[in-house]
Amino acid sequence: xxxxxxxxxxxxxxxxxxxxxxxxxxxxxxxxxxxxxxxxxxxxxxxxxxxxxxxxxxxxxxxxxxxxxxxxxxxxxxxxxxxxxxxxxxxxxxxxxxxxxxxxxxxxxxxxxxxxxxxxxxxxxxxxxxxxxxxxxxxxxxxxxxxxxxxxxxxxxxxxxxxxxxxxxxxxxxxxxxxxxxxxxxxxxxxxxxxxxxxxxxxxxxxxxxxxxxxxxxxxxxxxxxxxxxxxxxxxxxxxxxxxxxxxxxxxxxxxxxxxxxxxxxxxxxxxxxxxxxxxxxxxxxxxxxxxxxxxxxxxxxxxxxxxxxxxxxxxxxxxx
Amino acid sequence: xxxxxxxxxxxxxxxxxxxxxxxxxxxxxxxxxxxxxxxxxxxxxxxxxxxxxxxxxxxxxxxxxxxxxxxxxxxxxxxxxxxxxxxxxxxxxxxxxxxxxxxxxxxxxxxxxxxxxxxxxxxxxxxxxxxxxxxxxxxxxxxxxxxxxxxxxxxxxxxxxxxxxxxxxxxxxxxxxxxxxxxxxxxxxxxxxxxxxxxxxxxxxxxxxxxxxxxxxxxxxxxxxxxxxxxxxxxxxxxxxxxxxxxxxxxxxxxxxxxxxxxxxxxxxxxxxxxxxxxxxxxxxxxxxxxxxxxxxxxxxxxxxxxxxxxxxxxxxxxxxxxxxxxxxxxxxxxxxxxxxxxxxxxxxxxxxxxxxxxxx
Numbered sequence: 256x257x258x259x260x261x262x263x264x265x266x267x268x269x270x271x272x273x274x275x276x277x278x279x280x281x282x283x284x285x286x287x288x289x290x291x292x293x294x295x296x297x298x299x300x301x302x303x304x305x306x307x308x309x310x311x312x313x314x315x316x317x318x319x320x321x322x323x324x325x326x327x328x329x330x331x332x333x334x335x336x337x338x339x340x341x342x343x344x345x346x347x348x349x350x351x352x353x354x355x356x357x358x359x360x361x362x363x364x365x366x367x368x369x370x371x372x373x374x375x376x377x378x379x380x381x382x383x384x385x386x387x388x389x390x391x392x393x394x395x396x397x398x399x400x401x402x403x404x405x406x407x408x409x410x411x412x413x414x415x416x417x418x419x420x421x422x423x424x425x426x427x428x429x430x431x432x433x434x435x436x437x438x439x440x441x442x443x444x445x446x447x448x449x450x451x452x453x454x455x456x457x458x459x460x461x462x463x464x465x466x467x468x469x470x471x472x473x474x475x476x477x478x479x480x481x482x483x484x485x486x487x488x489x490x491x492x493x494x495x496x497x498x499x500x501x502x503x504x505x506x507x508x509x510x511x512x513x514x515x516x517x518x519x520x521x522x523x524x525x526x527x528x529x530x531x532x533x534x535x536x537x538x539x540x541x542x543x544x545x546x547x548x549x550x551x552x553x554x555x556x557x558x559x560x561x562x563x564x565x566x567x568x569x570x571x572x573x574x575x576x
Numbered sequence: 577x578x579x580x581x582x583x584x585x586x587x588x589x590x591x592x593x594x595x596x597x598x599x600x601x602x603x604x605x606x607x608x609x610x611x612x613x614x615x616x617x618x619x620x621x622x623x624x625x626x627x628x629x630x631x632x633x634x635x636x637x638x639x640x641x642x643x644x645x646x647x648x649x650x651x652x653x654x655x656x657x658x659x660x661x662x663x664x665x666x667x668x669x670x671x672x673x674x675x676x677x678x679x680x681x682x683x684x685x686x687x688x689x690x691x692x693x694x695x696x697x698x699x700x701x702x703x704x705x706x707x708x709x710x711x712x713x714x715x716x717x718x719x720x721x722x723x724x725x726x727x728x729x730x731x732x733x734x735x736x737x738x739x740x741x742x743x744x745x746x747x748x749x750x751x752x753x754x755x756x757x758x759x760x761x762x763x764x765x766x767x768x769x770x771x772x773x774x775x776x777x778x779x780x781x782x783x784x785x786x787x788x789x790x791x792x793x794x795x796x797x798x799x800x801x802x803x804x805x806x807x808x809x810x811x812x813x814x815x816x817x818x819x820x821x822x823x824x825x826x827x828x829x830x831x832x833x834x835x836x837x838x839x840x841x842x843x844x845x846x847x848x849x850x851x852x853x854x855x856x857x858x859x860x861x862x863x864x865x866x867x868x869x870x871x872x873x874x875x876x877x878x879x880x881x882x883x884x885x886x887x888x889x890x891x892x893x894x895x896x897x898x899x900x901x902x903x904x905x906x907x908x909x910x911x912x913x914x915x916x917x918x919x920x921x922x923x924x925x926x927x928x929x930x931x932x933x934x935x936x937x
Contacts, residue, residue: 345773346773349592349596357584361584362585
């Protein structure tokens with residue numbers, strides 16, 4: 256039965272904070288062992304949705320079914336089967352690695368012998384074995400993430416929710432961290448990960464794009480790129496900066512990015528013949544150019560479905576890569 | 577309530593406490609510092625008030641009286657004056673707290689006893705000095721007719737030498753417990769929320785009451801430790817007696833610790849940050865210090881303040897601890913105070929229950 260394969264099913268999910276509608280009529284379905292990515296800028300409702308899915312916040316409207324149980328009704332019983340990794344490091348900085356994990360193991364109801372075996376196994380798997388006595392507060396960003404992951408999977412949850420797990424981690428650690436996530440998915444864990452990094456989004460088996468509390472696109476990254484509602488084009492000319500200025504006035508242009516000596520243009524799918532339009536527009540500006548089709552990427556998908564760039568709305572200073 | 581979870585929380589709290597050097601130092605430092613401060617420095621018993629003498633009669637008997645009063649140790653006779661103007665100047669400048677004025681006809685007044693033979697001029701801006709003056713007014717004057725009427729005997733039960741520490745130390749146990757129990761528990765409970773640990777803990781099977789109890793239990797032990805420290809230091813430094821039973825004293829202390837912890841838990845459910853928790857704890861701390869009868873005599877307060885004081889746990893604990901330690905009373909004789917503390921604990925916890933929720937919103 257395909258219905259049994261759904262780990263998360265949310266219908267008409269909304270959350271209102273006073274005047275602000277943080278999540279708006281969201282429908283979501285996530286299948287077993289999927290790595291489902293939530294892509295969107297800060298403040299688009301990713302964290303709020305994840306918090307509702309694990310019972311931290313009460314939805315204002317809508318139905319949630321997680322692992323076959325209703326939330327919030329069965330939230331307490333579900334807690335044994337869900338793992339949650341918070342955006343901010345939420346273990347104790349003044350406890351050592353093993354003290355943190357021992358505490359969590361007791362809280363999760365593992366008996367002492369089980370706990371010892373499981374902790375040893377996780378410390379081994381997440382390369383923390385030689386630091387067990389080190390205080391969590393003195394670990395690097397990547398080490399903290401691995402410790403938090405170990406804490407979140409200690410009780411072998413069926414579903415793991417991760418809220419921007421790599422926002423404070425360097426690119427190398429981010430890649431390693433994602434390798435760990437795939438290991439978990441291979442073992443049958445379902446993962447829901449929010450992110451605003453394109454390279455991470457591209458690795459998900461499925462992707463939901465969130466914009467102002469609404470799910471505006473849903474599919475595998477390759478599907479989304481294949482069905483891109485727009486045309487990415489490469490404009491090669493001698494004065495790419497002049498071309499950029501000229502094209503800003505052309506309607507149907509969604510994004511302009513200078514890439515080396517070329518200009519990458521994303522045209523909306525509503526524009527009739529994008530190549531001709533650009534050529535004509537540049538010609539009136541006195542610029543001759545060679546226009547070719549470019550390969551679509553997820554950023555194009557994001558810009559096309561939200562009609563605005565991902566990174567303009569997201570202050571990168573807060574999240575150094 | 578799961579015992580394995582509870583012990584894990586207690587263990588975690590103790591580990592965190594061990595690493596939090598400042599809190600740890602405060603737990604030991606506050607009782608020691610306060611005991612020494614209140615015991616030695618803050619002495620409500622007035623001694624060595626700076627004073628001046630304006631002896632206008634200058635007879636053998638007047639000189640005798642001045643010497644006798646100087647020997648009482650209440651006064652420190654620093655100035656011998658020759659004019660009332662000098663006296664006023666010294667008082668105004670705050671260089672003396674009071675002055676003795678012996679009029680020219682001092683001898684005649686002594687013999688005829690129709691008018692006061694001695695005038696005490698007091699700096700009325702200081703309450704403590706006023707009470708000292710009243711004390712001096714009972715001083716027997718040599719050779720005054722019907723002087724036996726004047727000589728008032730002050731019978732001071734329980735503290736015949738009028739030693740301040742004996743009154744202060746039992747109350748100090750209450751003050752220190754109020755301060756540390758309420759503030760530290762409130763802060764410890766809010767810390768989890770402020771640092772974001774709560775977001776992670778909520779998604780585990782742990783119940784909020786396991787967390788609260790697990791975090792509060794170490795403080796029961798800390799409270800007993802602090803009380804013992806004050807008792808021990810009070811005995812060693814000031815020879816404060818224990819006239820009642822030690823077991824009953826600890827029982828009273830334990831009940832009071834519970835009341836203060838309940839108040840701390842309640843404060844923690846209202847505060848959003850550690851800073852707010854500290855402010856609120858302080859807000860509950862001040863009226864307790866001022867109204868409980870620790871600083872000022874309970875009987876001297878206006879009715880409204882007395883009613884308010886009845887709502888504060890420290891008021892009732894002071895009755896218990898003074899009764900047991902100084903008057904040798906039994907707990908059964910002091911049951912209203914004990915019942916009040918238990919009732920307070922119950923009420924504070926019930927109020928807290930309505931506010932504890934296992935969600936973020």
